[in-house]
Each structure stands twice: as C-alpha cells, then as structure tokens.
Amino acid sequence: MAEILEELKRGKWPSFVKELEKTGDERIWKYYEKCLVDKKPYFGHGGIVGVTGYEAGVIGRVAIEDAAKILPEFHLFRILPPAGLFYKTDVIRKICDWIDKWGCKLLQFHGATYDMQAFGIPREKLDKAFEELAKIGFDLGGSGPDIRTAACCVGPALCEWALIDTLDIYTTLMKEYIFDVHRPRFPYKFKIKISGCPNDCVSAGTRSDFAIIGIWRDEIKIDENALKQYPSETLEMVAKRCPAGAITYKNGKFEIDNEQCTRCMYCINVLNKALRPGDDRGATILIGARARGRYGAFLAWVLVPFIKLKPPYKEIKELIDKILDWWDEHGNPKERVGETIYRLGFGKFLKDIGLEPKPQMVYRPRANPFWKYF
C-alpha cells in the first residue's frame, strides 16, 4: 500500500483502511488510493443496475477514465434491516457468508439511510445473490425517488422514555409500503423517521419528510422519594434552565406547571430517576425536513399536533396516502414534499388534504397583510 493509505492505517481508532485490506480485494484500496491522490472520485453516473422485479435497492457505481481499469464496477446492496437494528449472531454470520460468496467481503453497519449495506456484487450476479439473501429472510431497502427505508429509535425495547411503539410502527409501515419502497414513482425521495420521544434520537425533525415523534399530553409524573435523592443545586439548575419557565423550586418544593410545559424533555433527561412522561401518550407528526435543496436546508414543522397511535395505525397510513397523492400531483421532479408545500403554500396543502389549521403549526400568526381566501 502507498504511504497515503499507510497513514490512514495508523493510530488508535480502528482503521477502515485495515478493513479494506482484510477483504483481500486489492482493487478497492487501489481505487481509493487513486482518488485520494488525485483528490476526486472516479465514479460516473452509475448506469442502471438492479434486481429483476425491483427498480430500487441497488446503488450502481461504474468507474470512469483510468480508474475503470482498476475497479470497473462497485455496486452496493441496501438491505432492509429489522426494526431497532437488533440482530442475532447466527443471522449476521449468514449475511457474512453470503457477501463472502457473492461480493467483496465488505459490509456497512449501518449506512446513513438506516440500511445495512453490502458491497461489490457484480452486475451479472445480482439476481442470484438477491435470491439467496431473500432465503436468509432479508429484503432490499429503498433508493431513488421512492419511499425510503424508514428509521426508528430503540424505543420500548431498551428505553424508558419511548412514548410510542417505534419498532412496531416501523415494521408496520415498511410492510404496508414495501411495494413503493422498491418501485420509485414519486417526484423525489420520501423519508419516514420514527422517534419515541422529543429527544429525537433518529434526527427525525432534521432529516425526514414525515417525522413521527412520541409525545404525552397530560402531567409529568413525579416520584417525590427519588427526587429527594438529587442535590438541591441540580434541582435549582433544572428550574432555572427550563425553557418554558414552567418549573419552580422554592423552599425545597419542586413544582411543574404542566399547562406551560413545552415537553422539551430537559428536566426528565436530567432527573431521569424521579420524573417520567405522562400517560396520555401519542405522537406529533412533523413534515418537510431535508438537508440540501432548492431553498437550502429545511427543518420539519408541525402538521398534526397530537394523534393517538394504536395498531394497525390506520390514521397514519391514511395521512401518508393523502400526502403522497397530493405531492404526486403537484410536485416537480426532484422536489421534496416540504419544498412543494413551501412553493404552493402550507395553507393550500392543509386544505387539500383536509386538515384544519391549528395555532401549534406556527410560532406566531402572520405579520404581513397579503393573503388569499381559498
């Protein structure tokens, strides 16, 4: 290996170049080395590769110029993971055997898309490799302008704050929309992310078109005995830093004004042994986040302030269907749903999909005097 790669092998943190070396496939690191030296990537615009019957799930990469001699093609399988990314070792070993047989002995746990990713299956082997993968019990994830692989946090499996069953919602929605995950037909990608509480561990509010975030409506539960275990400085700090100014701590008495509470989770995070979210639980739906686009980055905003979520999650499915239909009709190519709404107006969108305007949807009402009557 050249010096530039040797440098990346050194150090305390486990090196990804060492992992490339362990695959024994010289082409991969030779290609990577060329890119690093020339300071540019050598993949062209892919070309269409895929599994028969699907139009998504395989990311095709075909090298151009001189690099084509080193690594002509380097495709990637996006594999739909189980909810919560829980695995048993026997199934992971099966996946390892599978990619050893068909691809480059290189995996990614996990990609930014929530999928498990497997590298280097050549074009002519894609179909057969997929068939064996399906026998292990796995399917492909999304790519292109389709419904993408959803993401969810660990939820009730490991976390006391999970206010909705994120794992079940993920599995139900993915099973419901699996046809659209594999067959792109929308203006652009549509991402669903499900967080169990406002801590938002999967970044639903910054990275998903349709964010489902667990929330409670009633009072924060206080365990007075556990509260006494905390030093008074901590309680004072929490009271002082509550962004809604809803906490008072006077003469050893800790009180929460639940009417004023904005459910930011700050006090619950710090005093996790004493405070618990309330019991009237459901979800807030936010819409429209994306990283880079026509108008720059968007954060998600409130679409439905509160919705009760119980299997089979009929209301959520109906809402997603309405949004998809509307976006399918009005969206321009390569326009995410948030941008379509921004271009045509949030008011029009709400009216079209039959939702009432609510003050929770905005920080404050409009300050400009130009409006329309729908």
Place this chain on the structure above:
Amino acid sequence: MSMELRDIGPPDYKKFMHPVLLKNYGKWKSHEHVKPGVIKHISETGDVVYTVRAGIPKFISTESVRFLCDLADKYCDGYLRFTTRHNVEFIVTKEENVDKLIKELEDAGYPVGGTGHSLKAIIHCVGYLHCNLAATDSPSIAKALYEALYDYFKRTDLPERIKIAVSGCLNMCGATNASDISIIGVHTKPPRVIDEVVHAQCSPMELVKLCPTYAIKPKRIKKNGKVITSVEIDPEKCMYCGNCYAACPGLPIHDPENDGVSIWVGGKASMTKQGIMESRLLVPFIPNHPPKWEKVVDIVKRIIDIYLKYAKPDERLGEMIERIGWEKFFELIDVPFTYQHIDDFIFAYKEYRKGISFRFTKHVK
C-alpha cells in the same frame, strides 16, 4: 426466476431480540451511565441489562464482523445491535461479563465509550470510496479527527455531548445540517459544460428547473454542422451546489485544486430545551489535504477547547454560542469573518440583526 420472494419486507425484530428485552418490552424504568461506554437499564420487573457500546469503522470486513459475533456469543447469548452512528452495542445481562467484554474489545482495538456526555462516534458518508459526487473524502477526515479526539470518546465529564458529522458534499448524507461540529465538502467553481454529453444524456429544461439560483439557461448551438441543445451556466449566479451535476454527467464540477471542506458549528438535532438548531458557517473553505487533514483537525480542536472552557453544565455547543454571542465566539476562535458568513440566499433576511443589541468585539475597530 421465481418472484415469490419479492417484497417480503423487514424481518421480524422480535426474533432478533434478547428474551430479557422481550420480557421487559415497554417496562423500562430508568437508566444510569455506569462508566464510559456502559449504560445500565433498570426495569420495573427488577431486571437489569447493560449496554456496552464500542466504536467500529463504518466500513467493516466480514472477518471483523465475525469477531464481534464471537464476542456476542461468548458474553451476550448471541445478541447484539448496531447504531446509526456506526457503533456496535452488546446487550449484557450478567454484570460480571461487562468488564470481561470491555477488556476483549479494547484488546482487539475497539474503543469502548461514546455514552453520556462524551464525544459521540463521528457520522460520515462514504466519500470517495463509493460516491460520484463527493467534493471531499469524509472517511479519512473522520479517521484523522478520531485520532486527535480519541480521549474525548472515553470521557463522560464534558458539559454535554459533542456530535461531529462529516459529509462529502452539500447533499449532507452524514447528518451535517444539525451537528455540533460539521465538516462539509464544497466546490468553489461552477461546473464545466460538455455540450455533446448534455445534448446526448440530459434534458436542458430539467436542469433549468433544478438550479436553485436560476443560473442555468438552455442554449442551441451548431457543432460540426449539427444543431445541438445544451445549457449555459452564469458564473455570477452559480453557487456551486452540484444539483445539476447530480442529474447530468455533462456538467462535471469536480476540480481537485478548488474543491475542499467547510466547517460549521452549533447545530443540534434533538428537540430538547430551545429545540432544533442548525449548524452555522465557521470556516468557508479549506483545500483538500488528505490524509492527515491537519488544518481541519486544528480548527476542530480549537472549537472543543473553547467549548470546554466556556460551556456551563448541560449546555451544547450551539447553546453556549447563542448565550455568549456569535460575534464573541468568532473573537475567541480567531478565524476571519468573511463575506461568505453573511447569508444572501432566500431566507437571508431573517438572519440580519434588527436592533442594536450586540456585543463589541475586536472586529469593530
């Protein structure tokens, strides 16, 4: 070709979950950060499990995966999970196994840490290794940062967590629009137009629609006696986003001399306290300099030093900067404030300071 194994959907998560987790599903009561990398989960039923978190490379060979599986078989009854920040997590039910597992992980070179108020694992995209759009190579930047910040991964005494993300281009696959410190690959020159390729492979009208700044115009030219349709790019209007190159191979934007990275600070994806905060520009451009990335590492270290010095307990970097003021932060960090720092795009107006409540710094002479 049999089609019956199509569209089977995700596997059943219940099959892959430890029986103790299934038994206590939805019954967890609280958790404790026992030590770096170890979280103790306590259930209402009295059961206790430990999560042991270790850093792994994002690209991992099957040989290493099998080693992690061996550990899971030995100490965790064959169950493990991965996180979206490229960590592996072992679910340990017996307390005595925690230290044994940590020792084996550390011996094999996998650092245990990244829980509580620590440096979290660095999210990065695939960079040059598997992308056609990357303006910079994020895996090597992440590796360079890890070497410089290794100790912070194992500390839990920071004011709050520090999340670092690296993206190779403005598509921000590495979660960079709301991270404490974000490194994003940028282009600084407009794409070149290869008329023949645009004519053969792209739709000029689609490109016109895609451009955020209306810098693209269709054109019709004569080449070798044939009339072909292509596009023209206005270099005054182009903001080098790469939207058009993503859609059309005839507009290559890669430029080894003029591609590089930008550094952004103060983002936060969680909705706690004041809510989500977006990352803001700190350094507009540093040329690519793999594999050590000294300049990037230097600035990131300076950011963290200032954060550790000025932050109050439970305060994220962005919250700290909002409290002391961005003008003050620029004075402390001592990087030049340039024309690029002032937004001039669609939502620019909301960023201008209306009113006179600011702090005087050395910028005002």
